[in-house]
Amino acid sequence: MSFSGSYATDDVTLLLQVVDMAPTPVAQKEALIQSGTLHYSELLAPEAPPTAQYMGIYDAALAENGPLMAQSVVSLAKGIAGQIDGEITLVSLARAGLPVGVLLKRALKTLGRQCHHYGISIIRDRGLDHVAMRHILSKHAAESVVFVDGWTGKGAIAGELAKAAPDCGIPKPRMATLGDIGGFAWMAPTDTDWLIPSGILGGVVSGLVSRTVLNDTIRSSGGYHGCTTLPHLAGHDVSRDFVDAIARQFPWEAAPCNPLRKADRIIRQSRVSRTIDTLAKWHNIGNLNRIKPSLAEATRAVLRRRPHMVYVASDTARDTAPLMHLIRENDVPYEVAPDMIAGYRAVTIIEKTS
Structure with missing residues (x-):
């Protein structure tokens, strides 16, 4: 199954299977994870609606840092366009990479580049979704693929990508992010830890899908990694509003990024x-x-x-x-x-x- 969550169908194709999974209370989840009883990818915490006060703080962050995010996206898009000939295949790492990937696709299309955008799962200690990558590489060349995430922290996901991608047919994965604090991205506009507005919300800014999950049932299905949808948060969803607000501010004069030097x-x-x-x-x-x-x-x-x-x-x-x-x-x-x-x-x- 593929779908687009609450994004427009032209913005992204999510290669995830929707599963039915009840949330686990946070205290119980922590005990199960830290005891080694279950892997974090087998559990989901409850996702509550953001309060009106918190959304007000988000709105302030969007107003203040929206222009910087717009500039960062254009700079990344120009950098990617300068490094890849022909079509570009963006593969966003769900969830944090999804808003960034949607914006990059819009920017690249405006720059006149043919661009495809997928959202897939990557899970620490479990790797990339091989089934999803097999689907992508059946349609697009490996050299066209750029992985997209929001930021790098201490490099856990970047390290997982570097280990897992070769087994999926991408010998040297390239990852683009808005911030590369840790020095793990292929390309990013800055190494500053800055307030990315989409980074302070969860599913309500990422297409109303949960963090991705992987358990024995999902593995045995032979399908994509799983997620749940979040219909109880539909009244709070800002996924489309967010990408629209940033895209309206794209400064096309922004200079292109360059790949990070060793x-x-x-x-x-x-x-x-x-x-x-x-x-x-x-x-x-x-x-x-x-x-x-x-x-x-x-x-x-x-x-x-x-x-x-x-x-x-x-x-x-x-x-x-x-x-x-x-x-x-x-x-x-x-x-x-x-x-x-x-x-x-x-x-x-x-x-x-x-």
């Missing part, structure tokens, strides 16, 4: 490694998956996980306002510690279950 990659990865190592030692963390760095990842962790502590570079800056709202609303401990989280604006530490 020297810059080493600098970024070293900076991130030092920060993650410092946090891991400070909190005696053996499983680095408990560390969620970057504004977007830190915010999403507070929304759907059990946070132990949040570090922020500032608790009064505009870019941390959405996260600080959630911290105060949920009474989450936090600390202003810009030196401890060098390279990031925020980091959430997931609570360890006993």
Whole structure:
């Protein structure tokens, strides 16, 4: 099955199978994951509607950083167009990559390029959806493929892509993102941890689909990785409004991106490694998956996980306002510690279950 979620059918083809899966309460989910009883991809946390106050904060973020996102998309689109001859096949990593991929497709089409856009699943420790990639490569050349995500945090998904893509027929995967803090993307406009408006919402800005899931039933079906749809959030959905708002602001004079140079990659990865190592030692963390760095990842962790502590570079800056709202609303401990989280604006530490 393929569909487009709540996006227009011309914007994206989602290569996911819709499954029926009840959400697992957050505390129970954490215990099951951290005990090794179940993999995170076998569980979904409940996704509640955003409050009116939080949507007001999102609207402010969109007004302030919408122009920067529009510029970043055009810069990426021009960079991709300059590196690939012929058709371009965008493969967005669901969910965070979906809004970015929709916008890139629109920009590339306006630039006169033939472009196709798919949304597929990638799961840490489980890899890319081989069935979805087989479908894509039956229609498009491997050299036309660019993977799309929202940002890189500490490189977990980028590392998974680098390991899994060769088995799917892409020997050297190229990933484009809006922000490449960790130095793991092929191409990105910046290494700054900036407030990407779509990064602070979940399904209501990503086509009303859940995070992707993979369990034994889905594997045995021989189909695509799974997801659930989110009809209970339909009244709050801003997926189309968001991409329309950004696309209206595209500055066509923006300069193109270039692929990341090896020297810059080493600098970024070293900076991130030092920060993650410092946090891991400070909190005696053996499983680095408990560390969620970057504004977007830190915010999403507070929304759907059990946070132990949040570090922020500032608790009064505009870019941390959405996260600080959630911290105060949920009474989450936090600390202003810009030196401890060098390279990031925020980091959430997931609570360890006993």
